[in-house]
Amino acid sequence: MQTLIINIKELLQVRETPIAKVSGSEMAILPTIKNAFLLIENDLIVAFGPMEDCPKINADKTIDAAGKMILPSWCDSHTHIVYVGNREQEFVDRINGLTYEEIANRGGGILNSAKKLNEASEEEIYNQSKKRLEEVIQQGTGAVEIKSGYGLTVDGELKMLRVIKKLAADYPITIKATFLGAHAFPLVYKENHVGYIDLLITEILPKIAEEKLADYIDAFCETGYFSVAETERIMEAGKQYGLRSKIHVNQFTAINGIAACVKHNALSVDHLEIVTDEDIEVLKNTETMPVALPSCSYFISIPYTPARKMITAGLPLALASDFNPGTSPSGNMNFVVATACIKMKMTPEEAINAATINGAYAMGISETHGSITIGKKANLIITKPLNSFYELPYSFGTDLIEQVMLNGKLVS
Ligand SMILES: N=CN[C@@H](CCC(=O)O)C(=O)O
Numbered sequence: 149m150q151t152l153i154i155n156i157k158e159l160l161q162v163r164e165t166p167i168a169k170v171s172g173s174e175m176a177i178l179p180t181i182k183n184a185f186l187l188i189e190n191d192l193i194v195a196f197g198p199m200e201d202c203p204k205i206n207a208d209k210t211i212d213a214a215g216k217m218i219l220p221s222w223c224d225s226h227t228h229i230v231y232v233g234n235r236e237q238e239f240v241d242r243i244n245g246l247t248y249e250e251i252a253n254r255g256g257g258i259l260n261s262a263k264k265l266n267e268a269s270e271e272e273i274y275n276q277s278k279k280r281l282e283e284v285i286q287q288g289t290g291a292v293e294i295k296s297g298y299g300l301t302v303d304g305e306l307k308m309l310r311v312i313k314k315l316a317a318d319y320p321i322t323i324k325a326t327f328l329g330a331h332a333f334p335l336v337y338k339e340n341h342v343g344y345i346d347l348l349i350t351e352i353l354p355k356i357a358e359e360k361l362a363d364y365i366d367a368f369c370e371t372g373y374f375s376v377a378e379t380e381r382i383m384e385a386g387k388q389y390g391l392r393s394k395i396h397v398n399q400f401t402a403i404n405g406i407a408a409c410v411k412h413n414a415l416s417v418d419h420l421e422i423v424t425d426e427d428i429e430v431l432k433n434t435e436t437m438p439v440a441l442p443s444c445s446y447f448i449s450i451p452y453t454p455a456r457k458m459i460t461a462g463l464p465l466a467l468a469s470d471f472n473p474g475t476s477p478s479g480n481m482n483f484v485v486a487t488a489c490i491k492m493k494m495t496p497e498e499a500i501n502a503a504t505i506n507g508a509y510a511m512g513i514s515e516t517h518g519s520i521t522i523g524k525k526a527n528l529i530i531t532k533p534l535n536s537f538y539e540l541p542y543s544f545g546t547d548l549i550e551q552v553m554l555n556g557k558l559v560s
């Protein structure tokens with residue numbers, strides 16, 4: 149099946165030579181072709197270029213994209229899309245003055261979601277989660293990482309990971325699964341951290357490996373959650389099962405967790421609302437991708453990741469949604485990109501790089517996703533007619549997506 153898209157006003161994120169990620173000043177460059185064509189065969193990009201080079205072929209399907217932009221789908225490398233119910237009461241509690249920490253200390257927060265999840269059947273969890281997945285697909289996300297972490301029991305964690313596996317089988321979006329058993333200590337293990345970590349490592353991890361339920365491992369490395377030493381134990385155990393780490397770190401406090409993640413060659417360090425000069429130094433020239441989650445900063449009113457400082461220091465940066473019931477009940481990557489521009493002072497070029505190729509890197513799929521490159525997946529966003537791609541972050545809140553293509557097929 150051949151699909152030819154013609155008269156594209158501007159084709160964005162065109163990379164003739166494949167790249168894994170962009171860093172520092174390279175992030176300001178977003179290569180594009182004006183008045184372009186794009187040829188797709190089955191699920192892959194096979195050719196692109198200016199319209200004057202458009203092949204004279206009778207494709208099975210031709211799409212005229214006059215006035216419209218095309219870009220690779222968003223690669224959302226950090227979500228918790230699988231959950232049950234929501235936490236709107238905590239939202240109101242925060243409006244009335246409680247902090248995220250105070251709510252968690254009262255048994256709310258992650259433990260609140262864990263209670264709901266453990267009471268729900270696998271089918272119920274699937275049915276609630278698939279609606280959110282369908283929503284983000286319509287919003288232009290073509291690849292998504294989904295974490296466990298609301299089970300915090302053997303059954304609950306496995307149930308979540310099986311739901312993620314079923315979503316990956318049932319939907320055309322690319323999904324990577326991350327085991328986040330180390331998201332919070334369940335109440336019964338509050339005074340027995342070693343016991344809980346033993347449970348994760350000796351009981352749950354072997355089952356995950358046996359059923360091939362996860363690609364990555366995560367921990368919430370934070371004051372009051374998992375210490376740096378505990379996180380290192382989790383990363384080490386993950387490695388034994390071939391699971392590279394992607395770690396929640398520096399959300400509220402800087403406790404030298406980033407250095408530990410780099411030492412363990414983590415694929416990504418995520419959140420980074422509080423970042424020290426030492427953290428920036430330790431990330432330089434490493435394979436670890438820093439990931440910012442601006443919807444979380446927005447929703448719970450905490451600082452934004454210091455993107456300018458990090459990019460100026462030469463670091464790469466990815467953007468992700470953190471879709472979850474507590475700190476970001478939205479998986480809209482268009483909002484993420486706009487908020488990165490508006491609040492973190494990233495340019496549209498930097499933000500689009502961060503939400504495509506660098507997002508792909510942060511979930512280990514930049515060989516197949518995140519740019520318009522021959523041989524990569526035809527996962528695309530076709531916009532409504534636009535003046536320029538700057539309109540994408542500028543008109544935040546307006547739906548500018550006309551169609552979405554996944555694996556070479558239009559899905560909206
Ligand atoms: N910070 C840790 N985990 C999630 C929030 C989890 C929750 O509150 O349910 C996050 O990435 O923000």
Ligand SMILES: [Zn+2]
Pocket residue numbers: 226227228396470472
């Ligand atoms: Zn998260």
